Amino acid sequence: MVDEKINNENQETDNVSSFGYATFFSTITKGFFLGIGTYMMFEISKVDTYISVIIGALTSIITIAILYFIKRHSESKDIIDLNKSLFGNVIGTILNIILCIALLVLIILILQNITQFVKILYMPDTQINYIRILFLIPIAYAANKSIGIIGRISQIVFFVNFVMLFISLIGLIPKINMDNLLPVLKDGVNPTLRSGFIYFILYSFPLLLLTIIPNYKIKSSKHSKLKVVIIFLYVTFVMFTRIIMSILVLGQEVIDVYRFPEYMVLKMSTLFGIIERMEDTLAMQYHSDVLMFCIFAMYFIMTFIRKKIKNQKAIKTIPYVISIFIFIVLNILFKESMVAYEFTEKYIISIIIVGIFAPMIITLIGTIARALKTKMLNLKSAI
Amino acid sequence: MKTKIFILIVAMFLFNGLANSRELNDLAILSSMGIELDEDGNYLITVQILNTKKPDSSSGNSSSGGSGTSNVTVFKSNSSTIHGALRDIVLQSSKKIYIAHMELLLVSEEVAKTDMFDILDFFIRDNENSNNFILAVTKDTTPKEVLEILTPLETNPTQSIKNTIKATYKNKGTTIDNILTENIQIMLKPGMNMVAASVGIDGEVKKEEGSDNINSSASSAKVIAKELAYFDKKSLMGYLTEEEGLYYNLGLDDLKSGMLNMGTKEDGYVVEILNAKSSSTPRVENDKYIIDFNFDLSCAITEISREKKIETFDEEVIIQKEIEERIKNGFESFANKCKNEYESDLIGFGNIYYKRLNKEYEKLMAKYGDDYLKHIDINTNVKVKLVNEGSVMSIW
Structure with missing residues (x-):
């Protein structure tokens, strides 16, 4: 009786609700913007960066289409099994390894960024390794859990971030100066398009990671697709708001001075003229974005390893082993903060394109090819 | 279960935000700062610290004037850099300066005529610093003299000076109350130069004033808001007239x-x-x-x-x-x-x-x-x- 109950509970937590799945579109996609994406976008398109968000969001629909196409033709397999079934064991495994290595590198880079953010702005006297461990422990712990639990974490993070955003907006609206939006498109459309491309890359690639959740693990409901559409629009609104508020309140001149302008703008937020200095609390939304991405990326890697290793006890220690590896790499490679920062700025787009987009496009081509083949066969048999 | 407990215990020790924790008792909360140059060309920093010491109630008079204790303490220090001078104050003060609640920065004319970007770099770069302080130039006086004056209407003299500037801005329109972020915005804007509020002393500053300034209704020295100081891109050039200040705001x-x-x-x-x-x-x-x-x-x-x-x-x-x-x-x-x-x-x-x-x-x-x-x-x-x-x- 008790075993049955535990089994039922395990089955439930192994499935993610449709709302939980939809919240992934928000919670795992914003991690690379703080200090990396927004900084690069502001550098290129200056005052017109808010236009890039719209351009980037519109082009992200392509990624969502790719995601849905792959899922539709995945025969209820996750991306790991799908690659193997499409391309055979060897090439499939190579593709999966490329994905996992790219994700590992991205986790390292994003962790370095967030620990620098926390060290500079929150805890300058604290050893950076303590901060790294502080982030790695919940990531490793949560990545060990089932997708259902990660989905629930995502839902909580989604609601907390919504409240933080709402409070930030109310506090910043009195400080808006519309003149700061001028001049519009001073350097033409090119910088805006380049900046939009960066947004597209950084926002879209986590969406492709959702292929790790096979269809049977997603509880379908009446309005599943509608939930995804609403949350996608919400995320676009969030990113648009973060960027346009930075411009309207701080102005381009002040944004150019700071590395984390979306944090600096929160310093100007006051509630009813009484409650000030809320920036540290309101910036928790940025920490949770990073944590969610790392948890999901680690879950992706764990899923691949689970299919290779049968020993259950060993599987449970893998996230901790990976965390220790990340910790060591951060200490060896990124002793100086500027090294990490320059590396990230230079190579992150290339890493994402080569490590995530390229394998996914190959999977997409394989999926299209198989779908066409199946259609042809059906036509032949019908004839 | 054992693993979870182990992780929890490790995490508890590793939650080392405690390394960054500071008790309120250990902090000298700075309300205003003045920067000027000494004879050697080094920065002379004058800081006004809020006095957190409990007033002596045995005198039967809890007001700052009656008991002879002030609500603020003034320290001075000099060094070749601003942060160096601030850190040197710990040689005199029992507490480390905490700058996050600074409301007013006074700059002498001499310092304002040098590069303001250099002066403000420390305040922009350090995250703990407040971005909400008003920048003002001391006209025909020094920040040291201004910060040493106690004010009759407010227990915190910094508040008095700040409110004077704000009241002049709101009611006379001949000055401004821009905070640091707004000043930086104007300094960096193409095709525009900065102005800053200025303050001066009306009356005679006596050396051993003590609490005389707040005991008498007609005190000898008052801090007043003066005309706007104007800059070229980074250095003080001069002062506008009162009416010009009004047209500036207009x-x-x-x-x-x-x-x-x-x-x-x-x-x-x-x-x-x-x-x-x-x-x-x-x-x-x-x-x-x-x-x-x-x-x-x-x-x-x-x-x-x-x-x-x-x-x-x-x-x-x-x-x-x-x-x-x-x-x-x-x-x-x-x-x-x-x-x-x-x-x-x-x-x-x-x-x-x-x-x-x-x-x-x-x-x-x-x-x-x-x-x-x-x-x-x-x-x-x-x-x-x-x-x-x-x-x-x-x-x-």
Whole structure:
């Protein structure tokens, strides 16, 4: 009786609700913007960066289409099994390894960024390794859990971030100066398009990671697709708001001075003229974005390893082993903060394109090819 | 289960935000700072720290004046850098300076004439610093003398100075209350130069003043808000007049309230500006760069001499025209002074072109470079509405 109950509970937590799945579109996609994406976008398109968000969001629909196409033709397999079934064991495994290595590198880079953010702005006297461990422990712990639990974490993070955003907006609206939006498109459309491309890359690639959740693990409901559409629009609104508020309140001149302008703008937020200095609390939304991405990326890697290793006890220690590896790499490679920062700025787009987009496009081509083949066969048999 | 407990215990020790924790008792909360130069050319920092020591209640008088203890303590320190001087204060103070609640930064004229970017770099770079402080230049005095004066109306002298600046800005319109972020924005804007509030001392500063300043109702020294200080890109150049300060705020659509003394003592009257709206439109005509300023003001007559009449509609129109003429001439004269005498683009004529006609701005800069200001003309259009002549209908 008790075993049955535990089994039922395990089955439930192994499935993610449709709302939980939809919240992934928000919670795992914003991690690379703080200090990396927004900084690069502001550098290129200056005052017109808010236009890039719209351009980037519109082009992200392509990624969502790719995601849905792959899922539709995945025969209820996750991306790991799908690659193997499409391309055979060897090439499939190579593709999966490329994905996992790219994700590992991205986790390292994003962790370095967030620990620098926390060290500079929150805890300058604290050893950076303590901060790294502080982030790695919940990531490793949560990545060990089932997708259902990660989905629930995502839902909580989604609601907390919504409240933080709402409070930030109310506090910043009195400080808006519309003149700061001028001049519009001073350097033409090119910088805006380049900046939009960066947004597209950084926002879209986590969406492709959702292929790790096979269809049977997603509880379908009446309005599943509608939930995804609403949350996608919400995320676009969030990113648009973060960027346009930075411009309207701080102005381009002040944004150019700071590395984390979306944090600096929160310093100007006051509630009813009484409650000030809320920036540290309101910036928790940025920490949770990073944590969610790392948890999901680690879950992706764990899923691949689970299919290779049968020993259950060993599987449970893998996230901790990976965390220790990340910790060591951060200490060896990124002793100086500027090294990490320059590396990230230079190579992150290339890493994402080569490590995530390229394998996914190959999977997409394989999926299209198989779908066409199946259609042809059906036509032949019908004839 | 055991693993979870182990992880929890490890995490508890590793939650080392405690390494960064500081007790309130260990902090010297800084409310204002003054920067000037000493004889060796080093920075002399004067800081006003809030005194958290409990007042002695046995004297039966809990006010700061009566017991002889002040609510603030002043420390001075010098070093070749600002942060160095601040850190050296720990040699005198039992607590480390905590700068996050700083509300006022006073800068001497000498220091303001050097590179303001260098001065402000420390305040922008360190995250713990407040971004909400007002920057003011000390006119004809030093920050040290200003910060050593205790004030009768407020227990925290910094609050008194800050509120004086804010009250002058809101009620007279002859100064500004920009915080650091706003100052940096103006400093970095293309085609615009910064202004800053200034403060001075009215009266005689006695050496051993102690609590004398707050014990007497007619204290010998008071800190007063003075005229706006204007800068070129980074250094202090001089001061505007009071009326020019009003036109500065008017030009930037930032005038909350103001007052104009019209006419002579015999036939004069006083106009209070209740509400002001400004707009500016740049244009280029026959290779001439012109900015059209439109001012819409609501005014009230608050005082009038016996020689002046305002009993009929025609008389009201005459007065309206006089006020419009005065504001138009005053603003144009201020603009011309900015071009020719001050040589500093205070209202931001260049910035208006930069934002609204960017291509023309580039042509302007390519043609004239840093001398662009002299080649921009202004055209002023003033509309005054007299909403209130007071409750007196005829000469009494």
